[in-house]
Structure formats: structure tokens, C-alpha cells
Amino acid sequence: MSKDSQRRSDDGPLAVICGGGSLPLAVADAAQRGGRGVVLFPIRGWADPIPLARYRQHWMSFGNFGSFCRVARAEGCRDVVFIGSLKRPGILQLWPDLQTLRLLPKILRMFRGGDDHLLRGVASIFEDHGFRVLGAHEVAPEILMPEGPIGSVRPNSSQQADIEKGLALLDTISPFDVGQAVVVESGRVLAMEAAEGTDAMLLRVEQLRRNGHIEHAAVRGVLVKAVKRAQSRRLDLPSIGPQTIETVGRAGLGGIAATAGSAIIAQPERMGMAADREKVFVIGVRASSAEQ
Amino acid sequence: MSKDSQRRSDDGPLAVICGGGSLPLAVADAAQRGGRGVVLFPIRGWADPIPLARYRQHWMSFGNFGSFCRVARAEGCRDVVFIGSLKRPGILQLWPDLQTLRLLPKILRMFRGGDDHLLRGVASIFEDHGFRVLGAHEVAPEILMPEGPIGSVRPNSSQQADIEKGLALLDTISPFDVGQAVVVESGRVLAMEAAEGTDAMLLRVEQLRRNGHIEHAAVRGVLVKAVKRAQSRRLDLPSIGPQTIETVGRAGLGGIAATAGSAIIAQPERMGMAADREKVFVIGVRASSAEQ
Numbered sequence: 001m002s003k004d005s006q007r008r009s010d011d012g013p014l015a016v017i018c019g020g021g022s023l024p025l026a027v028a029d030a031a032q033r034g035g036r037g038v039v040l041f042p043i044r045g046w047a048d049p050i051p052l053a054r055y056r057q058h059w060m061s062f063g064n065f066g067s068f069c070r071v072a073r074a075e076g077c078r079d080v081v082f083i084g085s086l087k088r089p090g091i092l093q094l095w096p097d098l099q100t101l102r103l104l105p106k107i108l109r110m111f112r113g114g115d116d117h118l119l120r121g122v123a124s125i126f127e128d129h130g131f132r133v134l135g136a137h138e139v140a141p142e143i144l145m146p147e148g149p150i151g152s153v154r155p156n157s158s159q160q161a162d163i164e165k166g167l168a169l170l171d172t173i174s175p176f177d178v179g180q181a182v183v184v185e186s187g188r189v190l191a192m193e194a195a196e197g198t199d200a201m202l203l204r205v206e207q208l209r210r211n212g213h214i215e216h217a218a219v220r221g222v223l224v225k226a227v228k229r230a231q232s233r234r235l236d237l238p239s240i241g242p243q244t245i246e247t248v249g250r251a252g253l254g255g256i257a258a259t260a261g262s263a264i265i266a267q268p269e270r271m272g273m274a275a276d277r278e279k280v281f282v283i284g285v286r287a288s289s290a291e292q
Numbered sequence: 293m294s295k296d297s298q299r300r301s302d303d304g305p306l307a308v309i310c311g312g313g314s315l316p317l318a319v320a321d322a323a324q325r326g327g328r329g330v331v332l333f334p335i336r337g338w339a340d341p342i343p344l345a346r347y348r349q350h351w352m353s354f355g356n357f358g359s360f361c362r363v364a365r366a367e368g369c370r371d372v373v374f375i376g377s378l379k380r381p382g383i384l385q386l387w388p389d390l391q392t393l394r395l396l397p398k399i400l401r402m403f404r405g406g407d408d409h410l411l412r413g414v415a416s417i418f419e420d421h422g423f424r425v426l427g428a429h430e431v432a433p434e435i436l437m438p439e440g441p442i443g444s445v446r447p448n449s450s451q452q453a454d455i456e457k458g459l460a461l462l463d464t465i466s467p468f469d470v471g472q473a474v475v476v477e478s479g480r481v482l483a484m485e486a487a488e489g490t491d492a493m494l495l496r497v498e499q500l501r502r503n504g505h506i507e508h509a510a511v512r513g514v515l516v517k518a519v520k521r522a523q524s525r526r527l528d529l530p531s532i533g534p535q536t537i538e539t540v541g542r543a544g545l546g547g548i549a550a551t552a553g554s555a556i557i558a559q560p561e562r563m564g565m566a567a568d569r570e571k572v573f574v575i576g577v578r579a580s581s582a583e584q
Contacts, residue, residue: 117479165468168468169465169468169470172464172465172468173461173464173465176457176460176461176464176481177480177481178461178481178484179484182486183486187409188469188487189468189469189470189486189487190486190487191486191487191488192470192471192484192485192486193484194474194475194481194482194483194484195480195481195482195483195497195500195505195506196483196496196500196505197505200496204488204492204496205487208487208488213487213488213489214487
């Protein structure tokens with residue numbers, strides 16, 4: 001066991017609060033490979049089923065902050081990671097326990113604003129209660145998008161220009177705490193993500209093509225994903241997975257560019273194969289110069 | 293007849309190239325009230341049926357630029373106005389006549405970029421052929437959004453803040469030639485318009501609420517429409533009509549803010565009544581200070 005993982009295991013097991021998708025298990029596996037104990041806290045209604053034998057797990061309802069604190073302390077957890085897709089909850093979906101009720105005024109203020117504002121509020125509540133909130137990339141750096149292409153398809157010069165435009169646009173809107181993704185094709189911005197999320201935005205592009213609202217261009221456009229400048233990098237990093245590639249293909253796009261070192265890529269080997277199969281490129285790019 | 297309208301009628305009749313909706317007739321009527329002769333050129337597939345008796349009219353196919361030039365000159369038209377909704381055409385929907393074919397390389401370049409880029413290209417082609425392209429607001433200033441509220445509902449302070457945020461965001465993305473509308477609610481940007489258009493964006497907000505992705509906030513949000521900074525103000529000004537109000541109501545929003553003096557409002561009296569009926573506000577606001 002390395003000195004580093006020794007130190008980390010002294011901190012007790014890592015509490016992984018799990019949203020949907022395959023990322024939570026990928027992060028848990030990576031942390032465990034690094035010699036860290038892991039306890040999962042899947043959230044009812046969001047997390048996918050998790051093989052029971054693999055990790056200790058305590059299913060939680062959204063809003064049971066008091067019981068999370070109790071159980072996590074009993075497990076000896078100090079470090080917390082949030083990971084996985086999490087549909088932004090409505091304040092009415094909250095089933096607060098006593099502890100959460102006490103925090104309600106603070107929580108209500110958090111709901112006034114963008115996702116990043118909300119997530120930073122959530123993180124601060126955990127930290128006020130003695131937990132340390134880590135980014136998934138801190139416990140599992142191997143899930144970060146590398147720089148350069150994955151798979152064998154490459155963007156051409158028109159697509160490179162679209163990538164640049166998309167990155168510049170995302171950088172520009174960054175202070176507004178809006179979306180993390182745009183679609184650009186032949187210099188034209190086809191779609192911008194806000195509350196709907198990336199998948200819904202891509203589905204819209206597919207539909208706009210089907211009803212003739214957007215014609216297929218000579219050069220297929222690009223999905224650009226970038227981390228927000230002000231984004232609390234510990235939480236909600238933009239992520240792409242094999243499903244993103246299929247959705248991009250169906251939307252008639254030529255590829256995906258995501259910021260290297262900040263976007264999360266689930267299962268890069270499978271991504272490369274999926275990209276080649278769909279004949280789209282996937283590339284890790286540097287964020288717009290103004291960013292970070 | 294005033295001296296001004298005398299001068300205008302000396303310029304020959306106004307050619308109104310008609311897209312869909314009721315705006316083309318509103319503009320034609322306003323021009324005629326100002327003493328100007330009017331000839332309509334409705335575009336097949338876009339323009340709504342127009343009562344035959346009211347104006348001389350020549351239906352055109354998209355791409356018949358040569359026949360437009362012949363007929364418009366025969367009618368003595370020098371001034372041209374584009375007005376009405378026009379789904380962005382695909383280059384493949386173009387049925388070019390000989391004249392248009394000659395312009396094809398220029399047209400192909402126009403299609404690489406945003407709507408404003410395309411529209412300015414179209415205007416320059418008309419001007420290269422001796423026509424003068426006017427904005428609908430120049431021949432019918434009464435269709436421009438006035439400053440202040442229409443109808444009796446007023447935005448509250450939370451909605452005022454959302455309007456400011458929306459205007460600032462639209463101003464920021466203006467150089468990217470993207471959309472002219474955003475939806476903001478309690479400080480959160482719910483949707484940004486790109487290729488889909490305002491109605492589709494509002495429908496998306498309605499659906500996101502229905503599937504629980506966006507919860508109804510304590511204060512209902514705002515649709516903000518603003519003219520693009522670089523926008524060729526003669527063409528494609530953002531417009532709102534009674535239908536926009538219904539769509540805004542269905543999307544669970546509290547009202548509409550549009551830039552005074554640049555957004556087009558069809559039938560303001562009907563708008564005021566529709567706004568009161570739906571209990572939403574409609575307000576003409578000054579564009580973000582950085583704009584213009």
C-alpha cells in the first residue's frame with residue numbers, strides 16, 4: 001500500500017452518494033483500487049441498482065440529511081463524494097427529516113438560482129456538519145477526460161472551428177450559471193443547454209432535423225461540453241458516456257469535444273469503440289483561454 | 293396627404309415579401325394608412341392565405357429571385373420589406389431560377405452561420421439588384437413594442453430581477469448570432485433559444501414542468517425577448533403576438549418582457565386583452581445598457 005493511500009485509508013472509508021448511471025460504481029471501483037474503503041449511499045429514485053455484495057450500502061431518501069449524518073459517522077466516513085446523474089429535485093420532492101427541516105430556510109435560498117448555486121449550497125451544508133466534500137476526480141482521477149482524441153475519427157477544420165466557437169460561447173455564458181453544452185454546426189449555434197440537460201438538447205436537434213427545421217449540413221456539427229468557469233469543480237462535472245455517443249449520432253452530429261481534465265468520461269475504452277462504431281469523433285480539448 | 297407620405301408614394305408601391313402569420317397584413321395595412329401603395333409577394337409554403345381583394349399579390353416560390361425582380365420592377369416597386377415568420381429554409385429547399393443559380397456561390401456562403409448572417413446576405417442580394425430593403429418598423433412604426441406595460445398585470449420585484457438577468461444574458465450571447473429569447477425564473481435560466489425558435493422553447497419549458505424536471509417556483513418566471521446587438525434591424529426583429537401569450541401561460545410563466553422600440557408586437561390591443569385573460573404581464577423594457 002502506498003504512503004498516499006495509507007494516509008487516505010486513515011481518513012476512514014469514502015462515502016459515495018450515488019445518483020443514476022454507471023459513474024458511481026466506476027468511481028467507487030477506482031477509489032477501492034487506490035486502497036480506499038468505500039461505503040455507498042445510493043439515493044432512492046435516482047441511483048441504479050447496485051450489486052449488493054460489492055460494497056456496503058445504505059439507501060437514502062432525498063432529504064434524509066439527519067440519517068445520512070448518523071449512518072456516515074457510524075461508518076467512520078469523513079470524506080464525501082457526490083456522483084451520478086441527478087435530476088434537479090423540486091423543493092416539494094424533499095421529504096425532510098428533522099435535521100433537514102432545521103436547514104430549510106437555507107435550502108430554500110439555495111433553490112433560487114442555477115444548478116451550481118444549488119450544488120455549492122448542498123456542499124456547504126455537508127461541510128458545516130464536519131464532512132469534507134471531494135470531487136469525484138480527486139478520488140478517481142482516471143475518470144477525467146484526457147487531452148486529444150479517443151477512438152480513430154478526427155474532427156476536420158470546419159469542426160475544429162465549430163469546437164472553438166462552442167467553447168467561446170460556453171465561456172461567455174459561464175457567469176450566468178446556465179448549461180454546460182452547446183451544439184454548433186457550420187458556424188451556426190443549433191442548440192444551447194439550460195434546464196433540459198444534454199440528452200434532451202440532442203434529442204431536440206434530432207427532431208429539428210426530422211421536421212426539416214434544420215437541414216443536414218455538408219459537414220456534421222459538434223457537441224461541445226465544457227466545465228463552467230465558476231462551477232464548483234467538486235460537483236456536477238460535465239460527463240459523457242457511451243450513450244452520449246449514440247445520441248450524438250442520432251442527432252446527425254459528427255462528434256463530441258469535452259474539456260480535458262475537467263469533463264468526466266465514463267469507461268474510455270468502451271467510448272473509443274462506440275465512437276468508431278458510430279463514426280463520430282470524441283476529443284478532449286483545452287478550455288477556452290479565458291477559462292480557469 | 294402629408295409631405296412625407298407624398299414623398300413615399302413617389303417611390304412607387306412598397307413590395308411586402310410575406311412569411312407566415314398576421315404580421316404581413318398588419319404591416320401592409322399600416323403602410324397603406326400612411327398613404328403608400330402596397331404590392332404583396334407571399335412566399336409559397338410560408339405565407340398564410342391573404343384576402344385577394346385587399347392588395348395586388350404575386351405568390352412566389354422560395355428561390356425565384358429572378359421572377360421577383362421582373363415582377364417587382366414591372367409593378368414599379370423599389371422598396372422591399374420582409375415580414376412574417378419564416379422557418380429557416382434548407383439549401384435543398386431552394387428551387388432556384390436562373391438568376392438565383394448565378395448567385396448560388398454567394399448563397400451557399402450565407403448558409404454557413406447564424407440567422408442574422410443569412411438575413412444580411414439576403415438583404416445584400418436585393419440591394420445589389422437595385423432594391424432598397426426597409427425594416428417593417430420603418431414603414432409601420434406602430435408595430436413596435438412601446439415602453440412600459442401592456443394590459444393590467446405588472447411584474448413583481450423577483451420578476452424584474454429575472455428580466456434584468458435575461459436581458460444581460462441575451463446581450464452577452466449577442467455576438468454569437470444565436471437566439472433572441474430566454475426564460476428565467478427565480479434567478480435560474482430555464483431555457484435558451486437557438487435554432488428551435490421561441491414557441492418550441494416555451495413548449496419545452498411546459499414539458500419540463502409536466503415531467504417534474506422543473507418544479508413550479510413560488511414566483512412564476514419570465515420570457516425575455518431582445519433584439520440582437522449585431523442584428524440587422526431591418527429584418528427578423530423579435531416579435532410577440534397573442535399566441536405567444538397563450539404559450540407563455542401554458543409554460544407556467546408570469547409574463548413577457550420585450551425590448552421597447554425594437555421588438556414587434558402584433559395587434560397591441562388584442563395583446564392587452566389576452567394578457568389580462570391569461571393573468572400574465574407584457575412589458576416593453578429598455579435593452580441592456582451595453583446594447584446598441
